[in-house]
Amino acid sequence: MSVAAAVNNLLAQFGLQMVRSSTLAQLISAANHPAPEPAQPEPTQSTIEAVEDVLQEIYSTQLDVSPALITMFKDMRVTAQIAAGQSSAAWIANHADKVNTYPTRHDMLEELCKGELPAGGLAEFGVFTGAVTRFLRPRFPTRTYHAFDSFEGVPESMGLAIKAGDFALGGTIPELPDGVTTHIGWFEDTVPVFRQQYTDRLAFVYIDCDLFESVKTVLANLHDLLAPGATVVFDDWYNFPNWQAHSRRALEELVERTGTKFTPIGLTIREHAVAFRYDGTAAS
Numbered sequence: 001m002s003v004a005a006a007v008n009n010l011l012a013q014f015g016l017q018m019v020r021s022s023t024l025a026q027l028i029s030a031a032n033h034p035a036p037e038p039a040q041p042e043p044t045q046s047t048i049e050a051v052e053d054v055l056q057e058i059y060s061t062q063l064d065v066s067p068a069l070i071t072m073f074k075d076m077r078v079t080a081q082i083a084a085g086q087s088s089a090a091w092i093a094n095h096a097d098k099v100n101t102y103p104t105r106h107d108m109l110e111e112l113c114k115g116e117l118p119a120g121g122l123a124e125f126g127v128f129t130g131a132v133t134r135f136l137r138p139r140f141p142t143r144t145y146h147a148f149d150s151f152e153g154v155p156e157s158m159g160l161a162i163k164a165g166d167f168a169l170g171g172t173i174p175e176l177p178d179g180v181t182t183h184i185g186w187f188e189d190t191v192p193v194f195r196q197q198y199t200d201r202l203a204f205v206y207i208d209c210d211l212f213e214s215v216k217t218v219l220a221n222l223h224d225l226l227a228p229g230a231t232v233v234f235d236d237w238y239n240f241p242n243w244q245a246h247s248r249r250a251l252e253e254l255v256e257r258t259g260t261k262f263t264p265i266g267l268t269i270r271e272h273a274v275a276f277r278y279d280g281t282a283a284s
């Protein structure tokens with residue numbers, strides 16, 4: 001069996017059709033020159049045997065895969081993501097070692113919504129089509145719920161991941177569940193107005209607006225509305241290129257300036273979201 005066929009078999013057992021047919025076959029092909037063999041539809045070997053076949057083939061033919069790997073790692077998104085994963089893992093080790101982990105934000109939110117919350121309303125920053133709104137609103141039907149978005153997309157580009165205008169909805173405002181008050185416009189305009197009018201505390205805040213300036217606007221205006229014990233979820237905390245420069249920086253600057261305390265209470269291990277509990281100020 002050739003290397004390409006063995007890799008194809010292996011990947012097929014994991015159901016990785018896309019990777020099998022494109023990336024890996026191309027890498028093997030680039031390193032080996034001959035065209036990859038067509039995928040085997042029905043793998044007949046166990047996963048471990050297939051791995052052994054691949055390794056054996058590489059050793060026995062002295063296949064040099066380094067040119068293909070070098071090509072792959074020249075893609076800055078790959079290099080940057082690896083660095084982001086490493087620095088995010090280091091952040092967990094240093095700041096959130098004993099915190100519960102969840103595969104996705106959905107799993108984490110399910111759990112957070114079962115916990116006790118202080119009195120107060122909910123606020124969401126970065127609604128887009130309303131996926132999170134539709135998830136959270138029914139779980140807190142008696143609390144007030146405020147949803148903020150320009151619905152014109154993000155105002156700036158963000159490194160390798162996001163371009164200015166991404167998430168624009170072309171003037172369409174999504175239909176959101178009953179009981180949700182929608183604040184349409186840029187945060188720098190809508191959030192200070194809300195701050196002046198809102199007289200309650202905030203018990204649950206979901207921040208998914210990607211950029212440092214956007215997160216900073218939310219935190220700077222609203223941190224003193226947070227009820228002690230409130231849950232604050234940052235959808236874009238870590239595990240993407242240059243993650244430290246956005247939500248993390250905005251929260252750290254706030255903590256430094258105000259002496260507020262935020263304790264990590266939930267981590268996603270395949271996504272970017274991290275949840276914190278607001279613990280008041282150092283003096284309180």
Ligand SMILES: C[S@@+](CC[C@H](N)C(=O)[O-])C[C@H]1O[C@@H](n2cnc3c(N)ncnc32)[C@H](O)[C@@H]1O
Nearest residue numbers: 126127128149150153154167186187208209214
């Ligand atoms: C990643 S999307 C939100 C995705 C959504 N939470 C979801 O799970 O589907 C980010 C949203 O933040 C909004 N946004 C970012 N910065 C903003 C700002 N300064 N003012 C208003 N909206 C902003 C964008 O319009 C965009 O809809």
